[in-house]
Amino acid sequence: MAKRDYYDVLGIPKGSSADEIKKAYRKMAIKYHPDKNPDDKQAEENFKEAAEAYEVLSSPEKRQRYDQFGHAANASSANGGGYGGGMNMEDIFSQFGDIFGGGSPFDGFFGGGGQQRGGGRRVTKGSNLRIKVRLNLEEIANGAEKKIKVNKQVLCGTCDGTGAKDKSSFQTCKTCGGSGAVRRVTNTILGQMQTTSTCPTCNGEGTQITAKCNVCHGDGVVRGEETISINIPAGVSEGMQLSMSGKGNAAPRGGIPGDLIILIEEIPHETLKRDGNNVIYDLHISFIDAALGTSIEVPTIDGKAKIKIDPGTQGGRILRLKGKGVPEVNSYHRGDQLVHINIWTPKALSREERELLEKLQSSPNFKPNPGKHEKSFFERMKEYFE
Incomplete structure (x- = not known):
């Protein structure tokens, strides 16, 4: 299949500036990020395609060659695979993890259960919950809607999940300057090497709380109860697991909620x-x-x-x-x-x-x-x- 024009991939005109290219890539990367589109192969391919386009258009030399020859310039590339070719997910995150100065281009959008790739501002994810739902044969055959009360971690209503007593209780982390990441430069025999890691002072959040919420004590979550409506499709069977995204435990300080895992249990029929x-x-x-x-x-x-x-x-x-x-x-x-x-x-x-x-x-x-x-x-x- 022929490759799409890199400018079309990012949705920008040919004469776009470097900042416009960076902004367009960030938008596409957020839209097709694998954390936002789990198990979506097409989204993953779009994500890689956007990274490939950015790799070329963000480099003045590669962009000039591409503008002159298009994708045909790949055939004369010295690396044999052409610019932008053969990139995997690790290549993308390691190469473009900090293009926006202070962490990943996805800071503040995705979690993954803890620290972001690239050592930027961390967004936590709540833990998953597992429940059993018992269904009779008629419900299995016709599908069913179940309303179930679930005891779980919910956002603190007093502080709206921030963990702080009030808005004035936040201050920018002095160690990382609010980026959530610290950079270190080390002299080696190969020259200076720069590494980025999560800020140890604020744990990658970029801010510190000076006065904690009196209810949740800074966690941003409390134990609570939620009634969840579950639509179960017809034809499920004993032992089958269904998943509801975002219906698990709430995450501390505005993170991404976990998932609700529903285990199906069949009630034996009297005669069938x-x-x-x-x-x-x-x-x-x-x-x-x-x-x-x-x-x-x-x-x-x-x-x-x-x-x-x-x-x-x-x-x-x-x-x-x-x-x-x-x-x-x-x-x-x-x-x-x-x-x-x-x-x-x-x-x-x-x-x-x-x-x-x-x-x-x-x-x-x-x-x-x-x-x-x-x-x-x-x-x-x-x-x-x-």
């Missing part, structure tokens, strides 16, 4: 058994109904359904109710209900019943004949799934 997306029901009929045939109502997820028992039905036969099973998650396909026929035999007989059965016992129709029997249970199961 789930087998993947299919539902199984064991139907017991008398040998008289099996011999003469009948119509019987059976339970399903959606209520009652009437099925026909043909005369001469054998034990072990499987009847299928198409589309009466459980749907697949995020799909229109739905499983079936399989009705297993079982012949019920009475254990106690009256004298009249016994005499009647003894007369029938001598009839050829009541003597087993394997050659005339229908296919076995296992043969029918094999044919069904084939």
Whole structure:
């Protein structure tokens, strides 16, 4: 696939200044940052594409060559891969981590559970919460909305999560000057080496609190309760985990909230058994109904359904109710209900019943004949799934 024009990637005209290029890159990097778009491959590619464009356009020499030859200049590059090519995520963060002077271009926007890449101002992330949600078969088949009270860390209402007594309680960190990072220059045999690390005084926050909130004691969070509405899609199964972004514990001092992890637990049905997306029901009929045939109502997820028992039905036969099973998650396909026929035999007989059965016992129709029997249970199961 042909590469897009670098100016189009950053959304700027060709004659843009260095500051305009930097501002445009920062905007694109924030939009497609992997912390903001987890598990989004397209966002990751856009993020890399923006970094590649900035690498070229921020360098006067590379920009001049690009303006003259475009992407064709890659073929004559001495590194064999061309400018901007083959960049990975670590290259991007290490190379552009402090282009805005005082930490990463993403300072104040992303957390990742602690310190930012590049040693800039740190934004913390709250811890995740895990809860169990119990669902019956009807809720699993049709989807459900659950309102659940969750005990967790919430933002302090007194200080709005800042941890400070009031606005005047903040002061700029004197060690890092508010950047959240400190830089050190070390003389080595290769020359001077500059390193950037989180400020040890303010822990990367850039500010210090002179007077803490009396309620949260400077943490910015307190224990509280929140009612969360959870929309559970149809077709979930036992042990499946769902995630709600930002519904976990609040983070100290205005950080990013953690996630809420929902573990699905199925409540066994009284009469129906789930087998993947299919539902199984064991139907017991008398040998008289099996011999003469009948119509019987059976339970399903959606209520009652009437099925026909043909005369001469054998034990072990499987009847299928198409589309009466459980749907697949995020799909229109739905499983079936399989009705297993079982012949019920009475254990106690009256004298009249016994005499009647003894007369029938001598009839050829009541003597087993394997050659005339229908296919076995296992043969029918094999044919069904084939």
